[in-house]
Amino acid sequence: MNGATDATGAVRILLCDDHAVVRAGLLALFDSAPGIEVVGEAGTGEEALALSAKLGPDVVLMDLQLGGGIDGVETTRRLAAAPDGGPRVLVLTTFDTDADVTRAIGAGATGYLLKAERPEELFAAIHAAAQGRTTLSAPVASRVMANLRSPRPTLTxxxxxxxxxxxxxxxxxxxxxxxxxxxxxxxxxxxxxxxxxxxxxxxxxxxxxxxxxxxx
Missing domain, CATH: 1.10.10.10 (Winged helix-like DNA-binding domain superfamily/Winged helix DNA-binding domain)
Known part of the structure; x- marks a missing residue:
């Protein structure tokens, strides 16, 4: 489904967050988002995998911490390994440690945003993800650049x-x-x-x- 949109040209997204209130807020937010259509919502990684296979979204908006079951990183890895290439995965989380960022991107996430982002930046990141372009929140991008200049120790x-x-x-x-x-x-x-x-x-x-x- 990479890069595909529906007949209206809208990017079809699947929400994955274990907090119902957060999902409700995102649904309300995307009601007014130009060119974005929410096709489903999941509260667990397992549910996201099942719905993705059924609905074929262009982008999965993925939280990292999902309570019980597999976490967002493992869910991302499995989505990226889908036979048809799977949907793009855009991480949307409150967690911004180096380990979280590295694991998510290593698992195949197209972008990494923090929940403190403005709606307009989130909308732009979703469209970018659908086209296969990487978007990082400014704090995340700054840390990635700092790590490249001065690499941190690699621990097993x-x-x-x-x-x-x-x-x-x-x-x-x-x-x-x-x-x-x-x-x-x-x-x-x-x-x-x-x-x-x-x-x-x-x-x-x-x-x-x-x-x-x-x-x-």
């Missing part, structure tokens, strides 16, 4: 898990128990985390991780 998923446990004040034994791994494995990962972050203490690792927004 396991290292991120351990770092998150570390930020909660857990010791090696507690982390090992929580992640179902050995203490020796925890120590090995901590050594790698320290090297990547340029620190030599647990407190230093947590401080740098928070500063560079490496924590979930």
């Amino acid at each position: 998923d396991r290292e991120r898990d351990i770092l998150a446990q570390l930020a909660q004040g857990l010791g090696n034994r507690e982390i090992a128990r929580a992640l179902h791994i050995s203490e020796a494995t925890v120590k090995t990962h901590l050594g790698r985390i320290y090297d990547k972050l340029g620190v030599d203490t647990r407190a230093g690792a947590v401080a740098v991780a928070k500063e560079q927004r490496l924590l979930p």
